[in-house]
Amino acid sequence: MFARWYTSTFEALHVRDFRILWMGSTLATLAFMMTRTVQTVVAFDLGGNSTTVGVVALGSGVSMLLIGPIGGVLADRLSKRQVLFLGQASVGLCFTAIGMLILVDLITIWLLVALSFVMGMSFAFIGPTRQAYVGELVPHDLLPNAVALSQLSMNFSRVASPMLAGGLIALTFSGTGGTYLVMGAILFAVVASLTLMPPSHPVSSNRSMSGDFIAGINHVRERPRLLLLTLSFVLIVIIGMPFHTVLPALLENELGQSAETIGFLFTVEAIGGLITAMLVAGSVRGRRGLHVMIGLGILFGVVLIGLAVSPNFLLASIAMFFIGVGLSGFQLTNNALLMMEADREYFGRVMSLVYLAWGGQGLTSLPIGMLADAIGERAVLAIEGILSIIIVVMLGFGFAKIGREQPASQPIQSIQ
Secondary structure (H helix, E strand, O other), X not given: OHHHHHHHHOHHHHOHHHHHHHHHHHHHHXXXXXXXXXXXXXXXXXXXXXXXXXXXXXXXXXXXXXXXXXXXXXXXHOOHHHHHHHHHHHHXXXXXXXXXXXXXXXXXXXXXXXXXXHHHHHHHHHHHHHHHHHHHHOOHHHXXXXXXXXXXXXXXXXXXXXHHHHHXXXXXXXXXXXXXXXXXXXXXXXXXXXXXXXXXXXXXXXXXXXXXXXXXXXXXXXXXXXXXXXXHHHHHHHHHOOHHHHHHHHHHHOOOOOHHXXXXXXXXXXXXXXXXXXXXXXXXXXXXXHHHXXXXXXXXXXXXXXXXXXXXHHXXXXXXXXXXXXXXXXXXXXXXXXXXXXXXXXXXHHXXXXXXXXXXXXXXXXXXXXXXXXXXXXXXXXXXXXXXHHHXXXXXXXXXXXXXXXXXXXXXXXXX
């Protein structure tokens, strides 16, 4: 039984090129995820409220929204290895610059916002390109497992990153500045690993950049299931995910903890996500994957409401564990089904539409932070949880309707 689970869970890692990409992506994601902890601490220390944290998140959000469509088009038209090389090198330089500014005590909110804007531009290229590269490196029947393993890598990084970032921040000789410098070094190591990767095979096109992007939108629009999967992911990310913005204030104002303990909550959340990813990585196809996605999406909304009413830090930590279970499981199954629904030549553009959600999250983080300062963190968390449940329930009804109208021949139903 264990051998069968192990084989099905890590099947795609038998592909050599995907294995190299996966290991590099794990390190890169580790550095990216450390940003959530260290950037939140720096922003909160500089401004002292949730609005400031939201302002910094706004920097990357705006750039991801502006550049995101271009990122997907370039992921399909250019060498994916070169796009990843340039994008990850840019992020490494930004990490290094922020670290140096902190160490010489010249960091300000607006410098942090500006560099966050630049990093958001890079993320807009890196995200869809990496996912599209996965689709190019593995056989089609291994795509769901490869996407699931990417999510598994993300959740491992989410477990390790708060502990690593928190530990480095706590050290007197490193602090937040030294932490950023370590993150930069990790990114440069990942850039070096790309030299081991084969050149990719861009899709030739006679259309303009805007024409290619419109073709990608039409590809999604013409496939009802693909459209539903994309919309539901975007809405969950921009409405549900910004709950992270209010966590520092929730800790200090409601739970009697310092903002720095947010690293512990992130770790607990990531452990729940990691366990979920390991359990479902080998079984995210077909109807079963669809049902798992809907169930875990509803769980995320319910437990978010539970976090809103948690009377103490212990119960809030338990709620964060199950938030990780629901959110990670929803994202994993959603992205796996997305890749199976889309045609290979559109992978970059489809994933760029999905990654626009992260830019949208940056935009909604600011008003959610301001709303939390106005009506309280608990009320905002409850609202986010209720809206998340409504989104996932509507997704389920949408798939039920499509199933009645287009019964047997569509990809999700035919995958075994």
